[in-house]
Amino acid sequence: MSSKTFKEKIYELCKKIPKGKVATYGQLANLAGHPKAARAVGVLMKNNPNAPFVPCHRVVSSNGNLTGYSGKGGIKEKEKMLKKEGVFFSKSKVDLTKSKWFSNNK
DNA sequence: GGCCTGACTTTAG
DNA sequence: GCTAAAGCCAGGC
Numbered sequence: 621m622s623s624k625t626f627k628e629k630i631y632e633l634c635k636k637i638p639k640g641k642v643a644t645y646g647q648l649a650n651l652a653g654h655p656k657a658a659r660a661v662g663v664l665m666k667n668n669p670n671a672p673f674v675p676c677h678r679v680v681s682s683n684g685n686l687t688g689y690s691g692k693g694g695i696k697e698k699e700k701m702l703k704k705e706g707v708f709f710s711k712s713k714v715d716l717t718k719s720k721w722f723s724n725n726k
Numbered sequence: 727g728g729c730c731t732g733a734c735t736t737t738a739g
Numbered sequence: 740g741c742t743a744a745a746g747c748c749a750g751g752c
Contacts, residue, residue, distance in 0.1 A: 626749060645734050658734040660749035665733050688733020
């Protein structure tokens with residue numbers, strides 16, 4: 621039963637992202653059951669009704685580039701946090717080759 | 727129920 | 740390698 625809305629699923633998926641790993645918007649959308657709703661995912665993050673409850677900074681674009689983040693510091697802080705958590709970086713982008721999250725729960 | 731917005735993704739030039 | 744355009748979707752008013 622999918623009583624939960626798309627956004628609720630997205631938030632839960634965000635919380636499931638392990639430390640030191642990152643996921644793409646499209647991936648979260650895919651796990652939520654809508655592979656093409658990556659855009660909607662971004663909107664939900666922007667609204668960010670539960671900022672401290674969801675590590676939305678672990679969500680990046682498909683090429684590993686850090687996009688968005690309306691939080692304090694913006695992209696800069698976001699990158700900093702990820703580096704701190706152990707995410708591999710290549711210049712100003714996430715090294716998806718090493719740090720992309722492989723969701724097991726589907 | 728319809729219109730607008732947007733932190734996406736992909737393809738083409 | 741970069742820019743532009745199109746397609747897609749859900750939330751909010």
